[in-house]
């Protein structure tokens with residue numbers, strides 16, 4: 127049975143070029159009240175383009191609005207329904223945050239506004255730094271990095287600078303094999319060699335392998351906790367101790383902090399540096415490439431090396447408290463981004479933190495973990511879990527059982543689209559063959575979780591009874607299964623070649 131789903135919009139929409147009608151325009155200008163003159167009598171002919179603009183679509187305002195509004199509804203969004211994309215934390219973003227981020231004093235203030243006139247904005251930076259320091263259990267925060275990946279780079283640069291200041295630059299960064307690809311990329315980018323640490327069969331760091339690998343050339347261990355396998359690193363204190371005893375630092379990838387906020391703190395576990403993905407854990411719309419924010423929190427020891435400028439508290443001539451920007455930080459690694467980071471994302475994060483409060487943040491964490499466990503529990507009869515441990519905020523299955531009838535992870539993900547859900551994360555983490563990574567987040571209520579579970583169970587049944595149906599999904603979308611390899615190998619990027627290709631019937 128093919129269930130009807132994904133019926134958000136039912137019109138097929140071609141390219142805007144296909145709507146073009148010669149001479150059609152979307153504007154009307156008043157008649158000339160000066161004499162018409164040829165363009166090259168007013169503009170240096172060398173600046174004029176030789177090729178004409180033929181080929182640009184000639185369309186009316188209604189054509190443009192309908193075209194773009196229709197294709198905007200082709201997107202799946204967290205405001206439509208559950209978005210179970212593991213690792214990405216696609217939680218609902220409260221509209222209050224959007225409202226506050228649009229306040230004129232935040233949205234319209236210029237980054238060069240004199241500090242005396244930007245006290246409110248500096249106050250926001252300071253307050254967010256303090257909140258994040260409290261949440262992570264670390265001493266100091268830099269809000270500059272624009273994303274998690276840049277936070278990683280910044281954190282490693284801070285570690286390198288600190289080690290260099292001791293005359294002990296070191297060469298290596300240790301990274302578990304389950305890590306997100308940005309970890310080794312950031313380590314390599316900051317000039318380190320990467321050495322991989324194995325995961326044990328339970329999905330945690332292999333402590334014996336770590337002990338063997340640690341030596342006086344190791345600058346840092348980069349680990350994710352809970353790991354990208356969705357499991358809490360139970361030996362975290364011992365792991366930190368092993369690295370620190372050898373004079374290295376512990377960098378924690380905090381992309382999964384939504385499993386810990388308000389419950390436990392990385393600083394208390396022995397972590398030296400962590401980045402937070404504000405767009406994930408602290409609720410900013412993301413996906414499609416940003417903007418985001420990846421602040422880092424560090425220990426007292428590493429604070430002098432943080433990027434400048436930093437908002438600091440001073441007294442003015444009258445002895446009153448004033449915030450200023452401190453550029454005089456001789457040990458700093460320098461700036462990593464213009465101005466003060468992606469300010470509007472910072473506004474949303476503080477708004478989220480303050481509107482939930484300590485109890486609300488803890489409850490969000492507990493609900494995220496509960497929801498993932500609910501899904502794990504209800505799907506374990508139909509899908510094989512990758513690891514036996516108790517999942518935190520996300521759970522990973524593999525496609526071993528479905529493979530028997532020739533159905534793979536990709537097919538299951540595509541079939542989920544027919545049921546009206548965005549697919550889960552597939553084939554990540556790389557250490558799990560055929561991984562399906564599901565992160566419901568705390569945003570989903572029981573009804574939505576049950577719908578998702580029903581859909582997944584139904585797909586598991588279909589995989590047994592009618593595998594061809596799953597293997598050829600999606601069926602209820604405007605466009606069926608795409609040949610992704612051809613799309614990557616023979617991309618059609620120019621309108622003129624697209625037109626030829628359309629004419630040749632290669633839609």
Ligand SMILES: *Cc1c(COP(=O)(O)O)cnc(C)c1O
Nearest residue numbers: 213273274275306308379381403
């Ligand atoms: C998302 C993510 C990153 C990268 O963060 P960006 O903000 O996308 O740069 C790094 N590590 C993990 C585990 C992640 O989930």
